[in-house]
Amino acid sequence: MRGMGRFDPETMDLKRPQDVRVLKMALPFLWPKDDWGLRGRLLATLFLLVATSVLNTLTPVVMAKVVDTLADGPQNTSVLTFSLLLAYGVVFTVGRVVDQWRVVLYGPMEQRLNRRMRLAALRHVHELSLRFHLTRKTGQLSRIVDNGMRGMEQILNSLVFMILPLLVELSIVISVLLGGFTPIYTLILFVTFVVYGTALVIGSEYLRVHQRAAVAESAAAHGKAVDSLLNYETVKYFGNEAYVNDRYDEALQRVESLQLKALYSRSLTGVVQVVIQGVGLTAMVLLAGREALAGNMTVGGFVLVNSYLMQVLRPLDRMGMLYRGLKQAFTDVEQMMALLLEENEVGDAPDAVPLPAGGGTISFKDVSFAYDVRRPILDRVSFEVPPGHSIGLVGASGSGKTTIGRLLFRFYDPSQGTIEVDGHDLRKVTVASLRAAIGVVPQDAVLFNESLAYNIAFGAPGASREEIERAAGLAQLHTFIASLPDGYDTVVGERGLKLSGGEKQRVAIARAILKRPRIFLFDEATSALDSHTERAIQDNLYEVSRGTTTVIIAHRLSTVVHANQILVLEEGRIVERGTHDSLLRDGGRYAALWMQQQKRRELEAAD
Numbered sequence: 001m002r003g004m005g006r007f008d009p010e011t012m013d014l015k016r017p018q019d020v021r022v023l024k025m026a027l028p029f030l031w032p033k034d035d036w037g038l039r040g041r042l043l044a045t046l047f048l049l050v051a052t053s054v055l056n057t058l059t060p061v062v063m064a065k066v067v068d069t070l071a072d073g074p075q076n077t078s079v080l081t082f083s084l085l086l087a088y089g090v091v092f093t094v095g096r097v098v099d100q101w102r103v104v105l106y107g108p109m110e111q112r113l114n115r116r117m118r119l120a121a122l123r124h125v126h127e128l129s130l131r132f133h134l135t136r137k138t139g140q141l142s143r144i145v146d147n148g149m150r151g152m153e154q155i156l157n158s159l160v161f162m163i164l165p166l167l168v169e170l171s172i173v174i175s176v177l178l179g180g181f182t183p184i185y186t187l188i189l190f191v192t193f194v195v196y197g198t199a200l201v202i203g204s205e206y207l208r209v210h211q212r213a214a215v216a217e218s219a220a221a222h223g224k225a226v227d228s229l230l231n232y233e234t235v236k237y238f239g240n241e242a243y244v245n246d247r248y249d250e251a252l253q254r255v256e257s258l259q260l261k262a263l264y265s266r267s268l269t270g271v272v273q274v275v276i277q278g279v280g281l282t283a284m285v286l287l288a289g290r291e292a293l294a295g296n297m298t299v300g301g302f303v304l305v306n307s308y309l310m311q312v313l314r315p316l317d318r319m320g321m322l323y324r325g326l327k328q329a330f331t332d333v334e335q336m337m338a339l340l341l342e343e344n345e346v347g348d349a350p351d352a353v354p355l356p357a358g359g360g361t362i363s364f365k366d367v368s369f370a371y372d373v374r375r376p377i378l379d380r381v382s383f384e385v386p387p388g389h390s391i392g393l394v395g396a397s398g399s400g401k402t403t404i405g406r407l408l409f410r411f412y413d414p415s416q417g418t419i420e421v422d423g424h425d426l427r428k429v430t431v432a433s434l435r436a437a438i439g440v441v442p443q444d445a446v447l448f449n450e451s452l453a454y455n456i457a458f459g460a461p462g463a464s465r466e467e468i469e470r471a472a473g474l475a476q477l478h479t480f481i482a483s484l485p486d487g488y489d490t491v492v493g494e495r496g497l498k499l500s501g502g503e504k505q506r507v508a509i510a511r512a513i514l515k516r517p518r519i520f521l522f523d524e525a526t527s528a529l530d531s532h533t534e535r536a537i538q539d540n541l542y543e544v545s546r547g548t549t550t551v552i553i554a555h556r557l558s559t560v561v562h563a564n565q566i567l568v569l570e571e572g573r574i575v576e577r578g579t580h581d582s583l584l585r586d587g588g589r590y591a592a593l594w595m596q597q598q599k600r601r602e603l604e605a606a607d
Helices: 019-030 036-071 078-127 130-135 138-180 183-230 232-237 241-293 299-340 401-408 431-436 452-457 465-474 478-482 501-515 531-544 580-586 589-606
Strands: 362-369 378-385 390-395 416-421 438-441 519-523 549-553 565-570 573-578
Touching: 036 078, 036 138, 036 299, 078 138, 078 299, 138 183, 138 299, 183 232, 183 241, 183 299, 241 299, 362 401, 378 390, 378 401, 378 416, 378 565, 378 573, 390 401, 401 416, 401 519, 401 549, 431 438, 438 501, 452 465, 452 501, 465 478, 465 501, 519 531, 565 580, 565 589, 573 580, 573 589, 580 589
Parallel strands: 390 549, 390 565, 438 519, 519 549
Antiparallel strands: 362 378, 362 416, 565 573
């Protein structure tokens, strides 16, 4: 999807009318090319809408005939009178039955649309780049999608059950009034509608400025609340409950102020609209009453004019609220559509192909990269990992180790240079096929609030229990899980908070093992483990990854001693490369860092 730039609901333009564009963006969901069932229901709903409107406008005509028949006195046959009364009852009943069928047809269509749009929103957010997700607020996104779906439901309900029926009925009423009465009635009705609509639009556009600001502030406030809940432990560690509550309250105060401004403008607009309605109603009733007294209009005609007047003007009471509600709904939907139009920074090229089978050769050729152009991270990095070999990346924090892993997984594309897997430029293969070939164990393993079995099997959905247990055993996790009362069915809590850091990391290792990838990427894979467990898992990882191309990002140099090649990075450049033994012999940065870590381990052992 193209076009709206960086998504930020807090800084969206609050002045540009967006209603037409929102409807255009929603059209593919309302009229999907691949869902003829939804199309058919929509057409049937529109047909029943017209039928209901025609029957509703026929009812006053029949009643007017009944009144004229009764007013003529007993000389009229009772058969005609009762036939008209029967026709009135039939038209009324059939109209209501058709209206209920419209609801029956519309319900499944609404639910299908809801499902398609929610799925599209979730799929699109998952496809967005890492840069977007590093700046997002989960609670804010959740609120925007929920508000957007409610807004879309309100727009559709209003169109199907209020606006379109009123337009059809109004056109029929005008036709009847023009055909059976003097044009002055139509003129009064037209002027009333024009003046009423003008006041409604002006008042609602002024109101919308406050509503859009309130929506953005409300989403931001919700984001702050959810963020504090996600970081519950941090809040408790520092005793900052009052601080986060005060921040939330400040945001809510801004929402309250904007909502009150919207309320006052809504009330003022409502008063003006009621006055306009009253003037139009009074003018038509006085004119019809004068003509009835003068004998220029039958009693039935007076009843018909009054019935049509009430049938058309009564919905205007709701149209004012409806219009303002639609403006709010369009604001909500617009924010959701802006999210759907957020461009994916890293996506498939038009001619991208699946990554062909291969041994897992990795090549970085003169790769440079910066998250911000003012601060380069990598500077012309070049190296190659033959198939089945391992490479270790070490260096101080901020030297670019993790960035190399992110570029390999194609969370980002390099600013210059190329990255290849088995001789294929990553920009020319599909992202899904590339990521399917790489198994990652991140430093900070975040788990789903599901069972241990689910979290491990996420590396290969559909894996058997035996395969899950084998992977857990290789990650030194099976014995721990077996000791739990619920075993592999133990639910780990939100983000895995019921597990220790080491236990979460072992789940991540088991998950990667189960994936059986072409390339392993271990990003500080054992950083949260004690020395004994670390050695055991390192031995298992060495066995598991034997014959598989492996990239090991490590702070502990003991993690990379078995690597076929070790790269030492400093300020985004490779300053040393070689095996563990050759680097120790060279006596450079790697050797100095090795000596420091050995002394630290000796001191820890002595303690």
